[in-house]
Amino acid sequence: MADASGMCLLVFTLLLLQLPLLVRSLAGTSCFSTMKHRAHMDGDLMITGLFPLYTLGIDHSNNHDSSHEDQMPLIFKNYQFVLALAFAVEEINKNPDLLHNFSLGFDMYNIHFRAWTMFKNPFTWLFGKYRIPNYSCMRDRRSIAVLTGPLGMTSDQIGTLLGLYRFPQLTMGPFDQALSDHHKFPALYQIAPKDTSIATAMVSLLLYFSWSWVGLLTSQDENGSWVLAELKEEMTKNRVCVAYELLISSKGVSCLFKLIEVYNEINKSSASVLIIYGDNESLLDLMVCIEQLLIKGKVCIMNSQWDLTMRRKYFILGSLHVPLIFSHHHTDLSGFTDFIKAVNPSKYPEDIFLARMWFLSFNCSDADSDCVTWDNCPHDASLDWLSGYISVMTMSGDSYHIYNAVYAVAQALHEMLLHQTEDHTMENRKGTVPSPAQLHPFLKNIHFYNPAGDEVILDDERKLDPEYDILNIWNFPEGLQFTVKIGKFSPYALHDNQLSLYEDMVEWPTGTAETPHSVCSKNCGPGFRKSHQEGKAACCFDCTLCAENEIANETDMEQCIKCPDHQYANTQRNKCLLKDSSFLAIRDPLGMALACMALCFSMLTAAVLGIFVKHHDTAIVKANNRILSYILLISLIFCFLCSLLFLGCPNTVTCILQQITFGVIFTVAVSTVLAKTVIVVLAFKATSPGRKLRWLLVSGAPKFIIPICILIQVTLCGFWLGTSPPFVDTDAHSEHGHIIILCNKGSLTAFYCVLGYLGILAMASFTVAFLARNLPDTFNEAKFLTFSMLVFCSVWLTFLPVYHSAKGKVMVAVEVFSILASGAGLLGCIFAPRCYNILLMFNRNSLHGFRDKRLYSRRN
Template sequence: MKHRAHMDGHVIITGFFPLYTLGIDHNNIHASSKEDNKMFIFKNYQCVLALAFAIEEINKNPHLLHNLTLGFDIYDDEFRTWKMFKNPFICLFGKYKIPNYSCMRDSKSTAVLTGPSGITSDQIGTLLGLYRFPQLTFGPFDHALSDHNKFPALYQMAPKDTSIATAMVSLLLHFNWTWVGLLTTQNEHGAWVLAELKEEMAKNRVCVAYELMISTQDASHIFKLMAVHNEINLSSANVLIIYGDNDSQTALMVLIEQIFIHGKVCIMNSQWDFIMKRKYFMLGSLHVPLIFTHHYVDVSGFTDFVKAVKPSKYPEDIFLARLWFLSFNCSDSESDCVTWDNCAHDASLDWLPGHIFDMTMSEDSYNVYNAVYAVAQALHQLLLHQTEVQTMGNRKETVISPEQLHTFLKNAEFYNPTRYPVNWDEKRKLEPEYDILNIWDFPEGLQIEVKVGKFSSYAPHGNQLSLSEDMVEWAIGTTETPHSVCSESCGPGFRKSPQEGKAACCFDCTPCPGNEIANVTDMEQCVNCPDHQYANTQRTQCFLRAASFLAFGDPLGMALACMALCFSMLTAVVLGMFVKHQDTAIVKANNQALSYILLISLIFCFLCSLLFLGQPNTVTCILQQITFGVVFTVAVSTVLAKTVTVVLAFKATSPGRRMRWLLVSGAPNFIIPICTLIQVTLCGVWLGTSPPFVDTDAHSEHGHIIILCNKGSLTAFYCVLGYLGSLALASFTVAFLARNLPDTFNEAKFLTFSMLVFCSVWLTFLPVYHSAKGKVMVAVEVFSILASGAGLLGCIFAPKCYIILLMPNRNSLHYFRDKIHNRRNNPS
């Protein structure tokens, strides 16, 4: 019996399908071990049925291939390299080896179908390409076969997996899996998909935990197996993408069985489909498979066709006879006339379990179906062309050669019966859509594929992936969705801090500093709050800052304002008292005019402190420092003038007219306008170059924005303050030197004490002022103004008020003369 399946026709389509593999079929106790230990591959026989189904549809179609029928020759794709070219030679030259004699005949084959192995298609294509014999492959798209210079007669039916990386990464993003391992085959196709996956993962910030490329020989190396086992199972990545092709899938899956992947989610491409249907391969207890397979529309009538298939319908199909024998324990005779008397009359392929034989059309079978229609369409166009060029008087029998088919096959563009467009123009080919399958486990090792989602690159961005999570069966003992991240997400209030030398997905969570927030998870950088806002303690939100300034209504502001007003009123009372008692000896003896000037300037000193209270504005900011500087300069220069007057009064009693003239002419009084003019000049330069202005400070107090007066020019401010300090120091020095001069009312000593208090206050002010912030800083300056003014008022005028009010007997000219007389009589 010939080892082929045959159906006669005017034109033959030849198929090379891998229907046997090495080994013994443990699923069937009736499998024979006599034929070189060959094991029948049930799943691949569906491709034969798809070819037969398409040919029957075409032969019944009156609009396609008029008066011409298609037939087929199906050969087993020999797994031994030395036998691989036997059947292609038969296809090309029509040679058969028959017992007792040989015969020659012309081959009617016009096209060859090969697959799904890319290696087999490559080797057969090398031979067929020499004769430009049309070859259509139904396996997955192979980049190695797309070289038209090497394979001028080869056409790939499967769409290019241009979106597989995007589809798989979309699934990763859906479950927030950002820490993923990669396992591919060590060949050109594996290298291509590995690069595609890594590029797409990098775009979406998914990190590669490890990447492994395994050759088919690695399954037999124990040390390689141990290295792969440790890499996968010891990794913290709980998701593994496994991508392989038909040529290496068996060896790779055997390797995966041996390394025992435990508790991992395995995302695979559709080429792992058939190998997982082996009964002994218990996927569910080890890992969760999510399989991406090309989406296609179900072909109407195919399932019914498969149900109706029987050996009696295709008596020249040795492979169907073999399948029937293995499935239903039917015996047949060894003659060419096969009988099936001991088989159940209603036996059908749908009796077989789903994990043995699938009744729905597989992806490879769908490509076979399209390939047959592609050949039929090309033949149809070729026949139309030959009809047009033939003359009516010279009509010859139509001759179809395989080489003629190329022109029409290359330009073939049509819709198959499911309305799916078929063409070979890469620019017009549709992007493939993917179904996402999950494996459900049942007792006895049975498994079924369940569609749980779909990926369409034509859908709007963000809606390309649709998934029914509740239909996904995770690993046994697991109810929650698996987790696969290198580092847990950083919640609001934290930012990601990369770990040195590790992938971008590995990071530490660092709290946001200062006035920065992170209001979403996994922020790379914290965001600064605007100056008018502040971050809450959790660093998750920005709130409006409350305006802060030393207001009159604040307890501290109210206390300082009351102090300023009280001191101003007290000074006014002292001034009124001096005016009232201006004819008394003590008032006259203390330089009446200078005392009035000093008291009036002190009133303004106390009142100018009120400019520092309340919300600052441009006017108050300018008046604060200028008024303070000028009025205190008047006060201190007045004290200096009083001190100089005391010294001149003593010197005037000594021989010489110059001192007397200075005293009588009122020269000390000129100190006040001269010193004040210098200060006014400094203030004018300050205002002209960099005047004070309203400013805000958003950093000193949490939750508040401090409204303050910026000095404008710190240099000018310290010049004004330094000039004032130099006047105070000069006054203190002169007063200190004159403290022991004879004076009726101890004026020099009181002036010394007043300047000592004044200098002490402002020397203390400087360090405290620089360390204070906000309201406290303003309060320190106001308090210094009030304290220094009060020191001048108390030290200079309190003793005089005491004499005026409580000891009026001392406030007389007689007492004054007696005191002078006693001092002269008792100089010691």
């Protein structure tokens, strides 16, 4: 205790020695060498800020004494932290509803990044000038909370120290998963929201520009691993592929080799889009590398943890000078710009950082003097004079978090003091400074709306998904970065309206207004489907033309769509067209030809019938059984006419009549030929009286052949109609672009039974006629019947394979042609020679001529 008292006495003596300098400061002059390295505003309760103000956070020098710190350049972007803290404190002190009879103040200290210098100012603040742990005669006991950041590493290191004393620490940097461990950091609270919707937001941007081939670069830490997993999952759900995946750490010598690997991977990849998720401390070396290596033609999508305004040169030389940045959305604070314009060293005389900035910017002293003479400064000088500091006029995300942190401390203090009113009067409470440890229960449950209307929650589990502003850095004017808001993402909007973007405002790295493309394979247009390449990502594919009667009416379709039966695919395979109904119509050339043939043959048969009727008393007509000849000719007329049932649009009636009429009428014709053949055989074989064959001929038994054969065929047709009758059917595949309407046979078995029965009759007629072909007689027609059955059987034997190989209307035409050909064969082979004899060879059409011929042949 004696040593400690001696130390305090020594410090007190030194303060007395500094008194003349303090007087000079009050007179308008000060020396940097004598001012403390802090910004100070007095108050009943104090908030301490520990932020890097002189460097980016990395100090590569080994000299860390006070004189060296005086020579460091002050980063005005980081100095906004001091301004945000002062702005929030003044607002709270003016608010009559917060901290009755108490005022807030603050102390702001600069900190270094290096581990051996990081604790310099924190130790001075916590334990006094002589940095004796657990003992201090210097620290202001009114301090109630500490603000740290924005780097996670500084919050981590300082948090370990403050956690020992349960001193409330509020970090304003990006949300860090590692800092959310309350066992390791029981006194630490993170102001920033979680990036719970960053993956959805970034993938929404990829989908907006149709980028499906993307590289990923993240820091090799807990945050990077968590976001990487979220990104990959969201990309997989939306069919966006990862071209390459890179993890990088700023720790160790191996980082240099990793940078070369990253550079090679990025440049050789065909992906034009690179997502970088990291922060200032983890990927700073990469940005320096990018400046030197000049990675070209890549669009960079980044998170808001990057302080791009302090790395302007890294993004102007390379292609990443126009990244798309997702920054946490926050409402603009009214009055902040006016507050900054009113800031000057006279208003804040205990702000060494402002004094140095004023000195460097407005040259307020003589060149030979180290002291600042405020009288030499312009009296109306203001920070808005400095064009290089234009970005500080708008509150940054980190500064906004400081603003919320100050309000969170004030709200917690207010609630804590309200709870103490029952035990202390207002006067007593004024003189009592609450313990920092007493603030924790109120900070953990804090939930309020700041003056801008934004919700503030410190509990990690209750934090809401953040909204994002999408920013673009314009290099205009040349060499001066200008941050432009080009869009917004809100997870609370409807799915299709979450992302809003002003595409025309985006400045692309290619220097043109055309949106870059980033795909592994070009899109498969309509008419083509994607055919995936084996062993490659799903976004790498070939384009294959759709098969016949299949279409792809959209871009990048996985499978072609088969057209319905009543439609067909056009030649481009991108549209289904309605098929035209088609059938063997009489107006078609083929139908008209067949109809003309049927009518001509039926008229010719009618003419032959007329000739036979007219010459019914002649020998040839009588000798060939004119009744059977009449029946055969009439049946042939109907055979030719029944072919007309196959022409035109089918319906149920015509479909049934086609087959039944064909089967019955041709049965009549063929059975008549069979009867004629049997009669010829009986006529020549039954020449002896008393023989049974003669009795059959005389009794008229051959005449029963026709009705018996017809009865059998009618039975078969009845069975056909009773089981599976013919019906109207459509054929959508035989003819491209047409639906053919035709008659379905129904039961093919019944159809072939009817046709087979006709074949049996024809073969029987052919066999009998063939056996009787050499019987002697002028009027013997067995040869003609043989040839007619030969033609008939040949036609229908040819019909079977041709019919089965034909499709659509051709199938119907083959059946019609077979009917006409077989009927014409019967007509020509049987009746053409007889008509020739009747009309031209008169001497052969009488018994007298026949007898003279026989007598003449005997004499010779």
